[in-house]
Amino acid sequence: MSIEAQSRKSSGRSLGWKLTIMAVGMFAFGFLVLPPLYDVFCEVTGLGGKTNSSAAEVEIAVDESRQVRLEFVTTVNQYAPWEFRAETDGMTINPGALYDATFVAKNLTAKDKIAQAVPSVAPQQAAKYFRKLECFCFTTQEFAPGEEKQMPVRFIVGSDLPDYIDTITLSYTFFDTERLSDNSSAMSHSSPHETHSTQ
Amino acid sequence: MSSAVTDAHEHDHDHHGPAKGLKRWLYATNHKDIGTMYLVFSGIMFFIGGFMALIIRSELFTPGLQFVAPNFFNQMTTMHALIMVFGAVMPAFVGLANWMIPMMIGAPDMALPRMNNWSFWILPVAFSMLLATLVMPGGAPAGGWTMYPPLVLQTGDAFPFLIFSVHLMGLSSIMGAINVIVTIINMRTPDMTLLKMPMFVWTWLITAYLLIAVMPVLAGAVTMLLTDQFFGTSFFLAAGGGDPVMFQHIFWFFGHPEVYIMILPAFGVVSEIIPTFARKPLFGHDSMVYAASSIAFLSFIVWAHHMFTTGMPLTGQLFFMFATMLIAVPTGVKVFNWTATMWKGAMTFETPMLFSLAFLFLFTIGGFSGLMLAVVSSDIQYHDSYFVVAHFHYVLVPGSIFGIMAAVYYWLPKWTGHMYNEKLGQVHFWLSTIFVNVTFFPMHFLGLAGMPRRIPDYSTQFADFNSIASIGAIGFGLSQLLFVYVVIQCVRKQGAKASSEVWEHPKGLEWTVPSPAPYHTFNDPPKVAAEVAFS
Numbered sequence: 001m002s003i004e005a006q007s008r009k010s011s012g013r014s015l016g017w018k019l020t021i022m023a024v025g026m027f028a029f030g031f032l033v034l035p036p037l038y039d040v041f042c043e044v045t046g047l048g049g050k051t052n053s054s055a056a057e058v059e060i061a062v063d064e065s066r067q068v069r070l071e072f073v074t075t076v077n078q079y080a081p082w083e084f085r086a087e088t089d090g091m092t093i094n095p096g097a098l099y100d101a102t103f104v105a106k107n108l109t110a111k112d113k114i115a116q117a118v119p120s121v122a123p124q125q126a127a128k129y130f131r132k133l134e135c136f137c138f139t140t141q142e143f144a145p146g147e148e149k150q151m152p153v154r155f156i157v158g159s160d161l162p163d164y165i166d167t168i169t170l171s172y173t174f175f176d177t178e179r180l181s182d183n184s185s186a187m188s189h190s191s192p193h194e195t196h197s198t199q
Numbered sequence: 200m201s202s203a204v205t206d207a208h209e210h211d212h213d214h215h216g217p218a219k220g221l222k223r224w225l226y227a228t229n230h231k232d233i234g235t236m237y238l239v240f241s242g243i244m245f246f247i248g249g250f251m252a253l254i255i256r257s258e259l260f261t262p263g264l265q266f267v268a269p270n271f272f273n274q275m276t277t278m279h280a281l282i283m284v285f286g287a288v289m290p291a292f293v294g295l296a297n298w299m300i301p302m303m304i305g306a307p308d309m310a311l312p313r314m315n316n317w318s319f320w321i322l323p324v325a326f327s328m329l330l331a332t333l334v335m336p337g338g339a340p341a342g343g344w345t346m347y348p349p350l351v352l353q354t355g356d357a358f359p360f361l362i363f364s365v366h367l368m369g370l371s372s373i374m375g376a377i378n379v380i381v382t383i384i385n386m387r388t389p390d391m392t393l394l395k396m397p398m399f400v401w402t403w404l405i406t407a408y409l410l411i412a413v414m415p416v417l418a419g420a421v422t423m424l425l426t427d428q429f430f431g432t433s434f435f436l437a438a439g440g441g442d443p444v445m446f447q448h449i450f451w452f453f454g455h456p457e458v459y460i461m462i463l464p465a466f467g468v469v470s471e472i473i474p475t476f477a478r479k480p481l482f483g484h485d486s487m488v489y490a491a492s493s494i495a496f497l498s499f500i501v502w503a504h505h506m507f508t509t510g511m512p513l514t515g516q517l518f519f520m521f522a523t524m525l526i527a528v529p530t531g532v533k534v535f536n537w538t539a540t541m542w543k544g545a546m547t548f549e550t551p552m553l554f555s556l557a558f559l560f561l562f563t564i565g566g567f568s569g570l571m572l573a574v575v576s577s578d579i580q581y582h583d584s585y586f587v588v589a590h591f592h593y594v595l596v597p598g599s600i601f602g603i604m605a606a607v608y609y610w611l612p613k614w615t616g617h618m619y620n621e622k623l624g625q626v627h628f629w630l631s632t633i634f635v636n637v638t639f640f641p642m643h644f645l646g647l648a649g650m651p652r653r654i655p656d657y658s659t660q661f662a663d664f665n666s667i668a669s670i671g672a673i674g675f676g677l678s679q680l681l682f683v684y685v686v687i688q689c690v691r692k693q694g695a696k697a698s699s700e701v702w703e704h705p706k707g708l709e710w711t712v713p714s715p716a717p718y719h720t721f722n723d724p725p726k727v728a729a730e731v732a733f734s
């Protein structure tokens with residue numbers, strides 16, 4: 001092999017390694033960087049309709065001049081064995097005032113069950129103005145066989161809510177956590193999403 | 200690898216012919232052997248995927264459920280797409296790269312021949328695994344090739360096999376891409392500066408960078424699916440605080456560059472063919488390079504045009520709409536340059552040229568329907584309808600696949616030393632072109648009229664166009680048997696002997712070596728004479 005070919009070969013090797021590192025870097029970017037980045041992005045912008053996952057501190061500054069319609073939607077995920085509804089279809093609220101709403105769920109099985117409710121707000125732009133002081137979605141909910149529970153949520157819709165929003169939909173989906181605990185026998189909630197696991 | 204292999208490899212460089220028997224293929228390090236294996240593999244996958252498409256089209260021939268159960272129908276759409284994208288189109292282009300890039304840049308072989316062997320042999324393993332899922336409990340994956348959670352997590356025993364086969368396909372593509380880049384950067388004959396490289400080499404260089412950038416991201420996404428399913432994470436599970444929409448973002452961050460991975464090498468192929476048969480140099484060679492690079496760059500910032508209906512804010516929709524439309528500009532540059540190349544050229548219409556011309560027309564139709572889909576307000580209506588199916592089949596079948604077929608007809612005489620049967624080639628071309636349009640054009644109307652995609656049954660007002668599409672599909676499928684016949688005939692040396700130029704004064708170093716191309720070419724770097732040089 002000529003000297004030229006030899007040196008071509010070794011510089012080819014090193015370029016090959018650089019490209020390999022690039023590929024590994026992109027994997028790390030996709031697997032390790034993007035998911036947390038996505039969460040931060042959603043939190044900062046309020047996109048994705050996610051609301052605060054632990055009690056927020058808020059000031060009460062009631063805006064008497066304005067009324068907003070708040071609607072409740074309840075969903076049970078797939079075959080999760082609950083009956084789940086809001087006590088009222090909705091309510092009319094003043095931004096900046098403190099309210100309570102009650103949701104009711106019933107375990108339809110003869111077994112102990114643990115549920116996790118996941119809230120979502122539409123339109124997404126309203127999500128970051130919807131602040132919960134207390135919510136049954138902050139923790140998992142345990143149900144004895146056949147138990148029915150009244151679950152409160154206490155919230156304020158910030159008076160800085162943009163003018164163009166006159167209706168907000170608050171939706172809760174009820175998940176059976178069995179799937180999660182089943183899968184995570186070894187690691188229970190130690191996912192990269194730990195921060196969210198009590199949403 | 201064992202030392203025996205190393206020895207065989209050293210032998211290669213001693214100007215011996217190929218090894219005998221199975222070992223030649225199993226231990227192949229010669230770029231031509233590996234190129235051949237890639238192309239044959241791709242052909243087999245093309246027919247397996249095509250067979251699945253015919254099952255789909257037979258079911259859709261008339262309304263109602265005829266032949267298959269809905270769940271199996273969904274398995275067919277999912278497997279068809281995975282096999283065509285990762286098994287047929289991508290390996291075909293890697294095969295062409297293996298055969299042609301060393302010969303076009305005056306290199307004796309690919310830069311990393313043993314890795315080349317690995318990147319090929321991973322593929323049959325990956326696809327055996329994927330195909331084996333068809334007989335597993337729960338059946339093959341049926342959640343669509345996009346593998347959206349939570350649906351895909353309902354896959355039965357096939358699930359981990361799906362994930363691992365995607366991993367392997369990705370690994371193979373990345374290794375192939377590294378090889379292509381190192382070859383192009385390091386092994387060019389000293390005369391050939393970057394801007395003197397043929398367009399096929401250029402588009403492949405850009406494609407290879409795209410592959411390295413996005414295949415690992417796909418691997419990351421499917422790994423997250425795997426850990427969500429088996430290791431208790433909640434990347435995409437809402438109950439655990441994750442978000443299924445995040446999967447769509449990550450998938451399409453891979454997915455849109457992926458569609459350019461499938462089309463850029465085809466751009467390169469027609470950029471070789473049109474000048475040859477128009478007997479004029481490629482118009483605006485350098486602007487073609489810049490256009491391809493801008494397309495590659497822009498492809499990273501348009502992904503969410505696949506997600507307009509996920510409820511993103513207006514500003515997001517507008518950004519992705521305009522960014523997507525921006526891609527039409529460099530794409531337009533390319534289309535105009537090809538047209539300008541033909542302007543006042545002395546054109547003849549041999550099969551490779553016919554396929555390239557059909558590419559030009561029909562790919563452009565696909566580009567236009569893409570633009571329609573990029574308009575947010577209309578996409579809300581078209582999304583997940585047969586209009587989308589029409590769009591991507593126009594860019595992929597008469598786009599990528601016709602590009603591959605044009606390349607095969609163009610270079611086959613160089614590979615085999617014999618001409619293919621021109622008459623049959625042209626018959627194959629006309630059948631393919633007619634049937635491709637019969638199949639996919641009516642799908643535009645179906646989509647606009649509201650027929651959703653990925654369904655085994657539909658309401659009766661869609662019946663007529665669906666039966667037309669099904670007839671076209673069967674015709675297209677049968678026409679491809681003719682392609683196989685023509686290729687086999689040529690490989691068995693039943694045509695006239697080909698000269699080393701094959702065509703009339705084509706440009707490029709590959710035409711300076713005899714036909715068939717000897718097992719080893721360019722052991723010494725060639726001079727690039729003016730007649731064969733690209734500006």
Ligand code: HEM
Nearest residue numbers: 458461462504505566569570572573582583587591594595
């Ligand atoms: C001018 C260029 C293009 C534009 C503006 C464009 C635009 C779009 C848009 C907006 C969608 C999403 C439609 C929807 O789901 O509602 C789409 C889907 C798609 N496009 Fe394109 N596209 C272009 C070129 C291409 C090319 C070159 C390819 C491949 C070679 C391609 C392959 C696909 C595929 C496979 C899908 C569907 C993916 C799926 O949902 O399964 N497109 N395109």
Ligand SMILES: [Cu+2]
Nearest residue numbers: 454455504505
């Ligand atoms: Cu796209």
